[in-house]
Amino acid sequence: MSDQNQNSSEIHGVVGYYSDVDGIMNASRKIRDAGYKKWDAYTPFPVHGIDEAMGTKPTILPWIVLGMGLTGLCVGLGLQWFTNAYDYKFLISGKPTWSLPANIPVTFEVIILFSAYTAFFGMLALNKLPHLSNPLHKLERFKRVTDDKFAICVESKDPNFDLARVSKLLGVGSEHVETCPIDTTKAALPIWFHGVAAILTCASFIPLALAFKGRFATSEKPQYHVWPDMDFQRKRKTQTAWEGFPDGRAMRLPVAGTVATGELRDDFELYHGVAQGTAVPASVRYDAALFGSAAGADRPEWLAGFPAAVVVDEPFLERGRARYGIYCAVCHGNQGNGVGAVALRAENLDAAKWGWVPPKALHSDNAKAYSNGELFHIASNGISTMAGYSAQVPAKDRWAIVAYIRAIQATQALDPSAAPQDVEFQPVPTIDSVRVSDSGADGE
Amino acid sequence: MNTSIELPKRDQVIARDLAGPAKAGLVIGVLALAATALFGLGYGDGMRHFGHSMLVALLFFLAITIGALFFTVLHHLTSAGWSVVVRRVAEAITGAFPVLFLVALGVLVIPVIMGSSYIYDWASHDFVYGGGDFPGSELIQAKGGYFGSLFFGARICFYFLVWVGLSRFFAGQSLAQDDDQDPSRTLKMQHRSGVSMVLFALVTTFAAFDMSMSLNAEWFSTMYGVYFFAGCFWSFLATLALATMWLEKRGNLKGVVSIEHYHDIGKLLFAFTFFWSYVSFSQFMLYWYADIPEETHWFHYRMWGEWTNFTLLLAAGHFLIPMLGLMSRHVKRRRGVFAAWCIYCLVFQFIDLYWNVMPEMVNGVGMGDPATTGPAFGMIDITAMVSVAGLFLFGFLNKLNGKPALAIGDPRLPESLAFQNV
Known part of the structure; x- marks a missing residue:
């Protein structure tokens, strides 16, 4: 060189x-x-x-x-x-x-x-x-x-x-x-390099495309499980069957003779509506053998008044009115006349053909005849097609509702003429008076 | 490679005339110990202040010595090259183990065996099982098998036995190699360094548990051992740099140690600044997150009350300031600036140990509340430090006296002499 x-x-x-x-x-x-x-x-x-x-x-x-x-x-x-x-x-x-x-x-x-x-x-x-x-x-x-x-x-x-x-x-x-x-040699990459680069570039879009598709597409196929041991854990969920226990249930009953915290219901008056120490009626929907004058010797000693644990005063009645408005009025009506929104709807659908029993007016003689304990039992456990409310409404609130029902009954017994004369008195409607007649629905 | 390296001659590096300073250290140590004891009597607290001040001083110099042993074993374990020129200094520092053992016997072991609880609450039967003014402590009772005075004494003796044994082996082989230049000694030390390190780690961890953590025997932390160790190596590196500079000035390491070696020591010092912070924060954060009273109380009276500012000082001075200060390579490559930072680190190592030990002085058997008492720094703490410092110097200088200050027979010496940072 x-x-x-x-x-x-x-x-x-x-x-x-x-x-x-x-x-x-x-x-x-x-x-x-x-x-x-x-x-x-x-x-x-x-x-x-x-x-x-x-x-x-x-x-x-x-x-x-x-x-x-x-x-x-x-x-x-x-x-x-x-x-x-x-x-x-x-x-x-x-x-x-x-x-x-x-x-x-x-x-x-x-x-x-x-x-x-x-x-x-x-x-x-x-x-x-x-x-x-x-x-x-x-x-x-x-x-x-x-x-x-x-x-x-x-x-x-x-x-x-x-x-x-x-x-x-x-x-x-x-x-x-x-x-x-x-260096004068042509700076060109080998031809295979372009092919591989093109393929790799396209391949790099695949995960992004799959994610994009997953955002919008629906599929009949089951979900793909990335972590199957997390999605399918070796455990039993609540309220399911499992053959592993002799009784076939995944859940265990409370240990015999024990009571969970807050579940001790030793105040019979408050929780069952019967006198302390007497037989407790089963928590089942209305059983005619336990109620009213027709009941036999098995009739529980229903409480006539209120449990010692509650104080019936104005706030208590106000509490009862509020609970009644929330849970009861939708069927029994605001005035206790049995004309609630559900009752009206059922009446107009003629729901009786499906076995619907219309809610009763709470100021009827029949309702008045029940003792407080019996009303409490019905509010708790239900009657005919009415469900019990013990799960939604605490015991003291159910007693407040009973107290409010008694107030409704008491006001219904008043003489209309004793009412203030400057107030226009309207009789409480009954279910018959509000029924939508086939002919006169439009005219009235 | 560069062939222009001249190996120093044996005569140049022998550290002569150290018997005088060593003896002076011994005398000052003993005199200061007597002064500390007199100060302690003056407090009228059953020598409680004396015991805790001496414990801080003992832990401070023991930490440096433990760090020196770690450095020596680590050197062989990693087959390190650069650190050959400063390894003899570390080996000489481990010569302080026997004299520190005597201090530990006198201050910790014998009083505990004689039934005194002037340092350790668990040594008081009433404090643990109830009686007198104390309600008893179920938490310590549950650990009753571990906290026995004879068992404690036996453990402390065992720890020192291991430390002294390891340091004598490594220093002895190294000194013997000075004479016979036998490379097989290096291999022998490397082969034994693995098991030595495991033994060292276990012993140091349990020593930290027994000597410092058990001051509050109800409290427990599995990280306490590594936390103590972080301080050990940190303070040792600062001491190593200062001792090497001093030997360089004396002429024993002149032309042998270069700024490159200080730069490497500085890098380790910087790294272990962060390591200490990492470990101490990890210890704190786990307890903070779990928030279980029997675990948090140790931090509680340090963080809320009279110790609050001291704790903040520790966090800033042991972590934030040295981390930023030691970050730059220019700091590590200037002898004077680096020496100043080394002294700074030693001050904060003292503050760290003081923070660990001193709140426990009024706690427990002390019948006080650390949160309302606060630090009570006095002359007694200074004389205690001077006392153990004198004894430590005696052990260190006595070991080095008349011997080469450089591992002259190490086959990797040329590599270390030629060492350069990139």
């Missing part, structure tokens, strides 16, 4: 080769002191101290990492503040929604995440990597640099580049000096 004949515009640079670390260190110092900027040293292994010999400035990467670490600090804290303390306040383990001890681990992780990625990708970017090609790779001799030789290349792009001077500088202590021509 006729090194010295080439024009400096046609060459990439000049390369000097050295056999040991001392050689390249000395040459580096010379090039550094000569004020060149566009040059680099190539070694088969990291050489300590070459930064100083090359005059490389300290990297700014630590500052970038520090900045991104502080960014991570703010992002980590901000994320937790926004998600848990501002946008969707969520109480976890009774801790404050915004609390530093709980936030530190996540903040720490975000700082590490940001710093580590910045350090890694920042290092690549500052080193201008990935760098796929270099004209030096064309030199046969340069391949030894990956094994046992050391090289320095001063590029012709350097403003101070002078072929003769650089060659002389590099020549001191070197094994060989040569020029490196500009």
Whole structure:
């Protein structure tokens, strides 16, 4: 190769080769002191101290990492503040929604995440990597640099580049000096690379497309279970059958002779409507043998008054009126006349043909004849097609309703003429008076 | 590679004339111990303040010595190269174990065996089982099998036996290698370093449980051992840098230790600043989250009451300030600045141990409430530190006296001498 004949515009640079670390260190110092900027040293292994010999400035990467670490600090804290303390306040383990001890681990992780990625990708970017090609790779001799030789290349792009001077500088202590021509080979990627890249690019859209489809498409097929052991746990749910126990039930009954907390109902008056210590009627819907004058010797000792646990006063009656309005009036009507919205609807649908029993007027003689205990039992357990309300209404509230029914009955017994004369008195309607007749519905 | 490394000659690195300073340390230590005892009598609290001040001082210098042993074992375990030039300093520091053992015997073991509860509440029968002014503690009763005075004494003796044994083995092999330059000694130490490290970890963990955590015997933390260890290595690294600078100034390590080695010590010091914070926060956060009274009470009287500001000082001074301060490479590569940070770290290691030990002085048998009492720093704490410092220096310098301050026979010495940070 006729090194010295080439024009400096046609060459990439000049390369000097050295056999040991001392050689390249000395040459580096010379090039550094000569004020060149566009040059680099190539070694088969990291050489300590070459930064100083090359005059490389300290990297700014630590500052970038520090900045991104502080960014991570703010992002980590901000994320937790926004998600848990501002946008969707969520109480976890009774801790404050915004609390530093709980936030530190996540903040720490975000700082590490940001710093580590910045350090890694920042290092690549500052080193201008990935760098796929270099004209030096064309030199046969340069391949030894990956094994046992050391090289320095001063590029012709350097403003101070002078072929003769650089060659002389590099020549001191070197094994060989040569020029490196500009790489004129066509920079084209192999054809298979395009195919593989196209396939991989298309494939990368598949998960996104599947997720998008999943948002809108419906399917007859069962759901795909990513974690089957979580979706199908080895446990029995409540109220299901299981052959594992002799009685075939997955749930266990309370241990015999025990009472769950809050379930001790030893106040017979309050919970069963009978005198304390007497036989308790079964919690079943109206049993004629237990009620009224027709009942036989099994008739419980129904409570005539109210349990000792309740105080019948104005707030209690007001409570009863409110509960009555919520639970009872929809069938029995606001006035207790048996003309509630459901009763009206059922009447107009002729629901009796399906076995519907219309709600009774609560001020009828029949209803008046019941003792308080009997009314309480009916409110609790139901009668004919009426369901019991013991599940929805607590015992004391049921007694408040009984008290309110007694108030309705009492007001119905008043003489209308005793009412204030300046108020227009309207008789309480009955179910017959409000029935929508087939003929006169439109005219009235 | 660079062939221009000159191995230092044996005569240059021998640390001569240390018998005088060692003797001075012994005398000062004994005198300060007597002064501390007199101060303690003056308090009229059954020597309770004396006991706790001495415990802080003992733990402070024991921590440095434990850190030195860890550094030595770790050096062989990882087959490290750079640290050969400073390893002899660490080996010499482990020479303080025997004298610290005597302090532990006198301050901890013998009083406990004689039935005194002046440091440890669990040593008081009334405090544990009820009687006198104490209602008794079921939580300590449940651990009754562990807290027996003879068993405690035997355990402390066992810990020191292991520490002394390990340090004598590694220092002994290293000194013998100075003379015969036998590389097989390095291999022998490497082979034994694994089991040594396991033994070291167990012993150090339980020593932290017994000597410091059991001050409040109702409390428990499985992380306490590693928490104590974090402080051990942290304070040792600061001590190592200062001791090496001192030996360099004396001429024993001149031209041997370079700024590169301090830079590496600084990197470890920075890392263990964070390690301490990581461990102590992990310990705190688990208790904070579970919020179980028998676990949180230890933190409660430290964080709410007269100790609040002290706790904040510890968090800022042991974590935030040194972490930012030691981050820069320029700090670690300037001897003077780095030495200042090393002293700073030692101060905060003292504050950490003070924070661990001192609230327990008025707690329990002390019949007081730490939350309303607060720190009571006095001359007695200074004399206690001076006392154990003198004894520690005696052990350290006595070990080093007349011997090379450098592991001159280590086959990796050239590598360490040529060490450079990238």
